[in-house]
Amino acid sequence: MELISIIAFVLISIITAAYIYFKNAFNYWKSRGIPFEEPIIPYGSVKGLNKTIHTSDITKRIYDKFKGTAKYCGVYLMAAPIAMILDLDLVKHILVKDFSNFSDKGFYSNEEDDPLSANLFTLDGDKWKKLRAKLTPTFTSGKMKIMFSHVVEVGERFNDCLRGIVQENNEVEIKDLLARFTTDVIGTCAFGIECNSLKDPNAGFKNMGEKAFRPRYPSLIQFLVIGMKNVSRRFHVKIMPDDVSEFFLRMVYNTVKYREKNDVHRNDFMDILIKLKNDKNALEGLTLNEIAAQAFLFFLAGFETSSTTLMFCLYELSKNPDIQSKARKVVQEAYEKHGTFTYEMMMDMPYIDHILQETLRRYPPVPFVSRIAKNDYNVPETSNIIEKGTIIVIPTYAIQNDPEYYPDPERFDPDRFAADIARERDTMTWLPFSEGPRNCVGLRFGMMQARTGLAILLNNFEFTLNSKTIEPLSYIPDCFVLNPKGGVHLNLIPIKSK
Ligand code: HEM
Ligand SMILES: *[C@@H]1O[C@H](CO)[C@@H](O)[C@H](O)[C@H]1NC(C)=O
Numbered sequence: 001m002e003l004i005s006i007i008a009f010v011l012i013s014i015i016t017a018a019y020i021y022f023k024n025a026f027n028y029w030k031s032r033g034i035p036f037e038e039p040i041i042p043y044g045s046v047k048g049l050n051k052t053i054h055t056s057d058i059t060k061r062i063y064d065k066f067k068g069t070a071k072y073c074g075v076y077l078m079a080a081p082i083a084m085i086l087d088l089d090l091v092k093h094i095l096v097k098d099f100s101n102f103s104d105k106g107f108y109s110n111e112e113d114d115p116l117s118a119n120l121f122t123l124d125g126d127k128w129k130k131l132r133a134k135l136t137p138t139f140t141s142g143k144m145k146i147m148f149s150h151v152v153e154v155g156e157r158f159n160d161c162l163r164g165i166v167q168e169n170n171e172v173e174i175k176d177l178l179a180r181f182t183t184d185v186i187g188t189c190a191f192g193i194e195c196n197s198l199k200d201p202n203a204g205f206k207n208m209g210e211k212a213f214r215p216r217y218p219s220l221i222q223f224l225v226i227g228m229k230n231v232s233r234r235f236h237v238k239i240m241p242d243d244v245s246e247f248f249l250r251m252v253y254n255t256v257k258y259r260e261k262n263d264v265h266r267n268d269f270m271d272i273l274i275k276l277k278n279d280k281n282a283l284e285g286l287t288l289n290e291i292a293a294q295a296f297l298f299f300l301a302g303f304e305t306s307s308t309t310l311m312f313c314l315y316e317l318s319k320n321p322d323i324q325s326k327a328r329k330v331v332q333e334a335y336e337k338h339g340t341f342t343y344e345m346m347m348d349m350p351y352i353d354h355i356l357q358e359t360l361r362r363y364p365p366v367p368f369v370s371r372i373a374k375n376d377y378n379v380p381e382t383s384n385i386i387e388k389g390t391i392i393v394i395p396t397y398a399i400q401n402d403p404e405y406y407p408d409p410e411r412f413d414p415d416r417f418a419a420d421i422a423r424e425r426d427t428m429t430w431l432p433f434s435e436g437p438r439n440c441v442g443l444r445f446g447m448m449q450a451r452t453g454l455a456i457l458l459n460n461f462e463f464t465l466n467s468k469t470i471e472p473l474s475y476i477p478d479c480f481v482l483n484p485k486g487g488v489h490l491n492l493i494p495i496k497s498k
């Protein structure tokens with residue numbers, strides 16, 4: 001009896017304490033006079049944590065509700081206050097003009113126990129700044145030109161492979177196939193190996209890549225880890241699954257050893273990273289683990305975002321045959337003009353770029369950008385202060401599907417990006433790669449890969465939508481990128497290529 005009352009007492013105390021804690025925390029936005037999305041215990045305002053809706057839909061719902069009432073609104077992620085930015089001018093301040101106040105993201109990394117977690121995407125502060133400065137020269141257009149031949153080579157192999165598949169059955173689920181293409185491109189360029197997921201769909205590379213995206217812990221534990229970074233590091237908490245970590249570390253060690261021993265140069269990311277490691281002039285080069293972490297990040301950041309872009313692009317081209325034939329004509333004329341697929345030819349197809357820009361507008365693979373306030377920040381033209389440590393969310397998906405900036409936003413219309421029309425729009429209305437000093441460092445590479453893939457596909461196939469595609473598209477909730485339920489099924493009809 002005694003024991004039971006003690007347990008009951010303890011339980012009731014814990015529940016009461018938690019209740020008071022949440023009630024207090026949920027006072028945050030109200031007491032500051034900021035409009036906010038009503039929270040519930042314990043989810044906060046993000047009720048989609050019950051895993052039925054995708055973050056893009058949640059952010060859009062909140063954005064649509066509060067836009068126009070204030071420059072930003074308040075949201076709670078469990079008990080943590082988040083400022084969702086609604087005003088383009090404030091977006092520009094955060095990403096570009098007052099970047100120094102918002103250069104951090106507040107992710108968890110653990111360099112010692114989990115070397116892959118300490119990469120450009122997750123690092124903050126001085127470490128991020130130094131690494132970004134070292135890696136930026138990796139992505140110049142000169143370097144892209146050098147890597148271009150690898151991309152075309154994989155593209156041609158992808159095309160051969162597709163022709164083979166289509167000969168047997170011309171109904172294909174395109175997302176998986178495209179992921180094999182982008183996996184092989186980035187595998188070739190970042191690790192200098194032929195991963196061959198085109199031939200063997202279960203190749204280790206792609207599997208490991210997909211596994212790295214799956215969270216290691218349930219969301220509650222992840223919040224705790226991020227909320228108590230120093231404690232988590234003390235307890236050696238890792239984020240990457242062990243087998244993923246081992247796979248990539250071993251691969252990079254072996255590649256670097258092989259290349260250094262045999263003096264192999266392949267004009268790829270790995271080459272540049274090894275040069276950085278051995279740079280005697282730099283104050284501090286890269287360590288082997290740092291090379292592995294960056295190559296791993298390039299792979300993760302590159303394969304899923306780019307294949308998703310191509311998938312949505314083909315989906316829209318299937319639904320808009322006029323745009324598809326116009327695009328094909330542009331590609332065929334470029335082939336005729338340039339003879340073979342050169343870098344110059346790729347840059348000579350503006351309509352292909354408009355199609356990709358419109359795809360990235362309608363379906364940004366990364367649906368929001370996040371930052372963390374480094375110090376108390378005076379919101380321009382107001383008396384409000386965004387306090388140090390507040391998480392900032394810039395709702396890319398919602399902004400890019402806002403009818404004020406893009407009339408009839410669900411309509412796929414590449415002409416929105418024709419130079420004279422695009423010039424009229426605020427630059428902050430198109431943020432698939434984000435903006436400012438911490439934008440996507442791989443933008444040029446991502447675009448190069450997408451242009452190449454799309455041009456080769458248009459030159460070899462006609463696409464129509466297969467009825468197995470579930471419309472309207474809805475997104476798998478616990479997937480960070482936009483990923484349609486049931487996949488995208490197309491009919492591919494081979495045509496004579498130029
Ligand atoms: C269509 C393709 C891609 C899209 C839509 C995309 C989008 C993004 C976005 C939204 C960010 C966050 C920026 C921010 O927080 O402000 C980002 C960061 C990053 N991306 Fe990409 N990305 C793509 C392809 C790539 C590729 C191919 C690579 C590498 C080869 C890459 C490497 C990176 C890296 C390293 C960062 C972290 C940059 C930093 O924090 O300094 N991305 N990307
Ligand atoms: C999840 O949340 C949504 C929106 O609040 C709601 O419509 C749905 O019924 C919830 N699902 C479950 C399983 O609780």
Ligand SMILES: *[C@@H]1O[C@H](CO)[C@@H](O)[C@H](O)[C@H]1NC(C)=O
Pocket residue numbers: 230
């Ligand atoms: C975590 O550790 C770092 C350096 O070890 C320190 O600068 C920082 O203040 C610590 N943060 C907290 C919340 O204790």
Ligand SMILES: *[C@@H]1O[C@H](CO)[C@@H](O)[C@H](O)[C@H]1NC(C)=O
Pocket residue numbers: 098100101375376377378379
């Ligand atoms: C940005 O941070 C600096 C300190 O690093 C501070 O002096 C400045 O006032 C901040 N800007 C705003 C607009 O709050």
